[in-house]
Amino acid sequence: MTSTDRPGSPRHTRQRTEIRQAVEDQETFATAQEIHDRLRHDGSGVGLATVYRTLQGLAAAGELDAIRTPDGQVAYRTCSPGHHHHLICRSCGRTVEVSIPSLETLIRALAAEQGFAQVEHELEFYGTCTDCARA
Amino acid sequence: MTSTDRPGSPRHTRQRTEIRQAVEDQETFATAQEIHDRLRHDGSGVGLATVYRTLQGLAAAGELDAIRTPDGQVAYRTCSPGHHHHLICRSCGRTVEVSIPSLETLIRALAAEQGFAQVEHELEFYGTCTDCARA
């Protein structure tokens, strides 16, 4: 075992590549099942479990953003780095990334005030975008 | 059918009372299963389905706050009226209600700017409270 062989370096497999590609092609947040459907539809033979496992891994590694949809499913998307939130169209899934520096400041103040440490937050916005509102 | 008998007025049953009481006694957010366990433990014969149905109803009626925990479950708690968020201790569940007027303002601006309508948001904070950090 060499130092480049340390556990944690994921192996480069066909499936992993396919999955990462599928998520990148997706302009909206997609669930593991949706990614799986897409891949199968495109002729890939990936297993559903592999999609679940791989997406989790990529999200844990910070290569993907994971959110929990209002109905409880987990959805993934390739995002720009750094902490940010999302404004998502309920109808078409169109997503806008938003960063709210003032919120982060506010949270630090809140945490200090209430004596809480390691405060994390997750904030997503759901609305209807212009195009969908018009339809 | 009289005017006081309109559909929508839930019936006053023993189970409904027990469930509402159990949630009120709980100082933290609790899932349907937890409420059910508690009631069964206290000798009640309520069915799990009834607990699910009733909690959903109470939340829909605005009598309870419902949140989705980080691991995807739905949890309920009796809360003060009006829009607010929660700062929840990951360890003991202790909950502080917080309202962030500036956030609401910010959202309206954000919605207008991006052309989104009916923007909803859900925001909860998870941290470790002083007592739990000390332990």
Add this chain to the structure above:
DNA sequence: ATGCATGCAAACATTTTGCATATTC
């Protein structure tokens, strides 16, 4: 008496896991 509420069990949807096999390193 009417009909909503309950309880049970079965159905469901999503996600996780065990294990034999295939693959990468």
Add this chain to the structure above:
DNA sequence: GAATATGCAAAATGTTTGCATGCAT
């Protein structure tokens, strides 16, 4: 060749639903 990744199917979870019966109104 050693160890991880995959695929499949089974299991686990959390929640919902169908239906016969009970209870509130």
